[in-house]
Each structure stands twice: as C-alpha cells, then as structure tokens.
Amino acid sequence: MASNQEEVKLFGIVGSPFVTRVDIALNLKGVQYKYEEEKLGEFSDALIKYNPVYKKVPVLVHNDKPISESLVILEYIDEIWKQNPILPSDPYKRALARFWSKFIDDKCLNAARKVAFSLDEKEREEGFKELEVAFQFLEDELKDKFFGGEDIGLVDITGVFIAFWVPIMQEVIGLKLLTIEKFPKLYKWSQDFNNHQIVKETLPNRETQLAYFKARYESLFASK
Amino acid sequence: MASNQEEVKLFGIVGSPFVTRVDIALNLKGVQYKYEEEKLGEFSDALIKYNPVYKKVPVLVHNDKPISESLVILEYIDEIWKQNPILPSDPYKRALARFWSKFIDDKCLNAARKVAFSLDEKEREEGFKELEVAFQFLEDELKDKFFGGEDIGLVDITGVFIAFWVPIMQEVIGLKLLTIEKFPKLYKWSQDFNNHQIVKETLPNRETQLAYFKARYESLFASK
Numbered sequence: 001m002a003s004n005q006e007e008v009k010l011f012g013i014v015g016s017p018f019v020t021r022v023d024i025a026l027n028l029k030g031v032q033y034k035y036e037e038e039k040l041g042e043f044s045d046a047l048i049k050y051n052p053v054y055k056k057v058p059v060l061v062h063n064d065k066p067i068s069e070s071l072v073i074l075e076y077i078d079e080i081w082k083q084n085p086i087l088p089s090d091p092y093k094r095a096l097a098r099f100w101s102k103f104i105d106d107k108c109l110n111a112a113r114k115v116a117f118s119l120d121e122k123e124r125e126e127g128f129k130e131l132e133v134a135f136q137f138l139e140d141e142l143k144d145k146f147f148g149g150e151d152i153g154l155v156d157i158t159g160v161f162i163a164f165w166v167p168i169m170q171e172v173i174g175l176k177l178l179t180i181e182k183f184p185k186l187y188k189w190s191q192d193f194n195n196h197q198i199v200k201e202t203l204p205n206r207e208t209q210l211a212y213f214k215a216r217y218e219s220l221f222a223s224k
Numbered sequence: 225m226a227s228n229q230e231e232v233k234l235f236g237i238v239g240s241p242f243v244t245r246v247d248i249a250l251n252l253k254g255v256q257y258k259y260e261e262e263k264l265g266e267f268s269d270a271l272i273k274y275n276p277v278y279k280k281v282p283v284l285v286h287n288d289k290p291i292s293e294s295l296v297i298l299e300y301i302d303e304i305w306k307q308n309p310i311l312p313s314d315p316y317k318r319a320l321a322r323f324w325s326k327f328i329d330d331k332c333l334n335a336a337r338k339v340a341f342s343l344d345e346k347e348r349e350e351g352f353k354e355l356e357v358a359f360q361f362l363e364d365e366l367k368d369k370f371f372g373g374e375d376i377g378l379v380d381i382t383g384v385f386i387a388f389w390v391p392i393m394q395e396v397i398g399l400k401l402l403t404i405e406k407f408p409k410l411y412k413w414s415q416d417f418n419n420h421q422i423v424k425e426t427l428p429n430r431e432t433q434l435a436y437f438k439a440r441y442e443s444l445f446a447s448k
Contacts, residue, residue: 053327053361065316072322079315091303092289098296103277137277 008033009061011047013040015204015212017161018070019058023202024157025074029081071101074154086154097148100141101158107134108162116169116213117220128177135183138162142185145192156193163190164203165213172214232257233285235271237264238428239436241385242294243282247426248381249298253305295325298378310378321372324365325382331358332386340393340437341444352401359407362386366409369416380417387414388427389437396438 010026010033012019026033038047038057050059050066059066060073062080067073078086087094111134114127138159141147147155156163166178167190180187193199234250234257236243250257262271262281274283274290283290284297286304291297302310311318335358338351362383365371371379380387390402391414404411417423 053331062316067316067319067323069323069326072319072326075322076315076319079318091300092286092291094303095291095296095300098299099291099293102293102296107277 007061007063009036010034011036011038011044011050011059011061012057013038015209016057017165020160020164020203021070021157022058022060022073022077024152024160024199025077025086027198027202028084028086028152028157029077030083031077031081071105071158074101074157078154084151086148086157088148088153097154100138100147100155103134103137104155104158104162107137112161112166112169115175116173116217119220128175131177132182135162135178135186139183139186142189146189152193152196152199156189160193160199160203162186163193164206165209166190168206168210168213171210172217231285231287233260234258235260235262235268235274235283235285236281237262239433240281241389244384244388244427245294245381246282246284246297246301248376248384248423249301249310251422251426252308252310252376252381253301254307255301255305295329295382298325298381302378308375310372310381312372312377321378324362324371324379327358327361328379328382328386331361336385336390336393339399340397340441343444352399355401356406359386359402359410363407363410366413370413376417376420376423380413383417384423384427386410387417388430389433390414392430392434392437395434396441 008026008031010019010022012022012035014037023035036044036046038044043055043057047057047059048055050061051057051068054068056068058070058073059068060076061067062076067076074086087097108131111127111130114123115131118124118127144150146152147159162178169175170177176182178187178190194203232250232255234243234246236246236259238261247259260268260270262268267279267281271281271283272279274285275281275292278292280292282294282297283292284300285291286300291300298310311321332355335351335354338347339355342348342351368374370376371383386402393399394401400406402411402414418427
C-alpha cells in the first residue's frame with residue numbers, strides 16, 4: 001500500500017490510449033497520483049529526461065524513478081499495489097494475459113493506424129481485413145464478461161483502444177467493424193468495459209475525442 | 225521444482241535467436257525438456273495447433289499447455305522454476321529489465337533485419353545507423369558484467385542475437401558495428417555472454433550459422 005511519503009506522477013496526453021491504460025490501472029488500484037499534461041511535439045524537459053529512449057508518453061514516475069512503455073508500467077503497478085490485481089495469480093493465466101496484451105499491440109494497433117490514417121486505399125482495406133482477423137481471435141478468446149474474468153484485467157485495460165476508440169473511428173469513417181452482428185461477444189465486452197464504473201470515470205470525453213478524430217481524419221484527406 | 229510427471233516440450237528451429245532465448249532459460253534453470261525441431265515453411269500440425277495466432281516458433285508446451293512469444297515464455301519459465309532467477313526481485317528493476325528486453329525487440333531486431341536482408345542500399349544504411357543508436361543506449365545502460373548484474377538475466381538472454389548473431393552478420397557483410405572501439409562495454413559483454421558456461425553449451429554451432437547466413441546473404445543479392 002502507498003505510504004504517505006509516496007509520490008506518484010503520470011506524464012500523459014489526454015486522448016492517448018496508452019496513457020489511458022495507466023490511468024485506468026492507477027484508478028482501479030485507488031492510487032492517488034499527480035497528472036502532468038504534455039503537449040505532442042513539445043514535450044517538456046522532464047519528459048525527455050525521464051524517457052530519453054522513446055521520448056513519449058506515458059511515463060510513470062514513482063518516488064523519482066521513471067518507468068516507460070504502457071505494458072511495462074501496468075506490470076509495475078500490479079507489483080507495487082497489490083489490491084485489485086490486474087494479472088491473474090496462476091502463472092499460465094498470467095502468460096496468456098501477457099500474450100493477448102502483446103497481441104493487441106502487435107496485431108490491432110498498426111492495423112487500426114492503417115485504417116484511420118493511411119492515404120492509400122489499398123492499405124486501408126488491408127488494415128481493415130487485419131483488424132477483422134484480429135478481432136475474431138479476440139472474440140474466440142473471450143470466455144467471460146471480461147478477458148480478466150468477472151473483473152477487468154491486463155488484456156481489458158490494454159484493449160481500451162478497441163473498446164473506446166475503435167467505435168469512434170468507425171463512426172467518423174463510416175465503417176462496420178466492431179458491431180454486434182460481426183463480433184457479438186467482443187461488442188458486448190466493449191460496452192461492459194466502457195460502462196465499468198472506474199473505466200467510465202477515467203475515459204476522456206467521448207465528444208471531444210470524436211471531434212478531434214474527425215478533424216484529424218478530414219485534414220488528412222484535405223491535404224491529399 | 226519439476227515433478228516426475230512433468231512434461232516440457234520446446235518446438236523450435238535451430239538457429240532461431242528467439243528459440244535460443246528459451247533454450248538458454250531452460251538450461252539456466254536446469255529444466256529437462258524435449259526439443260521438437262520444426263521446418264521453416266512446413267510447420268507441423270502440432271505447432272499450428274499450439275500457436276494458431278502467429279504460427280511460429282518458439283512454442284513451449286508445459287503439461288499440454290502451450291505458450292508462445294519468447295518474452296512471454298521467459299517470464300513463465302521464471303515464475304514456474306524459481307531457481308537461478310532471470311528477473312530481479314525488486315519491482316523497479318523488474319520494470320527496467322522488461323523495458324530493455326522490449327527495447328531490444330523493438331529497436332534492434334528490425335534494424336538488424338534491414339542491415340542483413342534489405343536490398344535497398346539506403347534502407348541498409350538507415351538500419352545500420354539505427355543499430356548504432358540502439359547499441360549506444362545499451363552501452364550506457366550496462367553497469368555490471370551482465371545487464372542482470374553478476375549473473376545473466378532477462379535482458380542478456382533477450383540480447384543473445386546481439387551477442388552471437390550480430391558478430392556473424394558483420395563478419396559476412398564486412399561491417400564494423402559491435403567492435404571494441406565503438407562499444408567497449410557491449411563488446412566485452414558479448415564475449416562474456418557467449419563464453420558463459422550454460423550459454424556456450426546452448427548456442428548453435430557458429431560455423432554452421434556463419435555458413436547459413438553467408439548463403440542466405442549471397443542468394444539475396446544473386447536474385448536482385
């Protein structure tokens with residue numbers, strides 16, 4: 001448990017799915033932390049000092065010790081604050097949780113980037129197909145209410161961009177991807193996840209994110 | 225500790241740095257395992273069944289439960305067999321070990337692939353520069369004999385392709401990259417790592433790897 005002397009800071013950018021992962025984990029654990037908002041392209045000296053390798057958010061600073069990379073941060077949080085575990089205790093289930101979190105980063109994020117931000121029509125279609133394949137794997141993997149069982153865990157938190165940002169993306173672009181018809185279990189999961197009390201209180205404002213994504217998407221094609 | 229009923233199988237391909245990571249970890253722990261050699265492009269039905277997502281090696285099967293992705297496997301091995309720990313016990317040091325292992329996968333592997341296998345001269349140069357930057361980070365990070373301290377740990381094992389395969393690559397291509405002049409600490413580390421008793425007994429035959437890499441490199445340019 002956190003002691004009184006403890007200082008926890010999170011360097012982030014509102015609207016970053018990677019930062020939101022860390023926000024959710026800290027809030028699930030009930031950890032008090034100071035949030036430091038960074039600006040894309042104008043990172044503070046502190047951020048660069050704390051993450052000289054990648055120079056990006058999120059960075060968690062716990063008692064002056066910086067940690068980067070969202071999945072690494074999530075494991076650290078789970079090791080330091082034991083309440084409301086994010087990872088299962090069974091080693092095999094832990095391995096599976098790590099595997100599927102990595103899968104989301106490896107297979108879903110790049111594909112979604114192609115769909116959302118590529119100017120090449122063929123590449124966009126390719127990304128869409130990759131996402132369909134990836135979502136089918138996740139659909140098949142989902143056995144309970146959440147990937148973590150009855151409570152949200154590492155895979156759910158990692159998947160926040162699927163639950164929250166993919167629906168925004170498909171609304172702006174006009175895609176049918178994460179729908180109740182195509183992926184009934186994953187769709188229901190996304191609803192349950194977004195409506196989870198802690199998650200709901202942590203997610204950025206949907207309207208703002210929608211407006212941001214719409215503006216970014218339109219400017220992409222305006223500059224084509 | 226392993227019980228008598230325990231069955232540990234590793235599906236691999238000799239000469240894969242990813243498989244070699246798992247071999248080293250199992251040998252460090254003194255775990256007896258059955259090695260199943262796969263063929264590139266002709267994976268067995270068992271391999272496809274065990275790793276339907278990526279269809280690649282390594283796959284560790286422990287009492288019929290399959291685990292894929294080398295870094296996920298290494299963490300699993302460390303959780304199941306406690307002797308000769310691969311990860312530090314301190315959470316912050318664990319986070320750093322995870323960070324640098326991920327760094328090797330993210331920043332060194334793709335760059336090395338460009339250097340070794342790209343037909344585009346510019347891309348090869350770009351990969352070379354990326355590797356120099358990455359190696360400088362590792363050089364600065366190396367404080368002790370090994371990344372793990374006096375004993376080898378997660379980052380060392382993940383880095384086997386730097387210690388063992390990069391020197392082979394630079395010999396074949398005629399590069400000066402991991403040299404005593406450029407990266408004295410990292411160079412010494414690579415020697416110490418390759419000469420570590422368990423590692424030395426685990427690494428594939430250097431001459432065979434050299435011949436294989438040479439043939440592959442030459443055929444790449446023959447087909448240009």
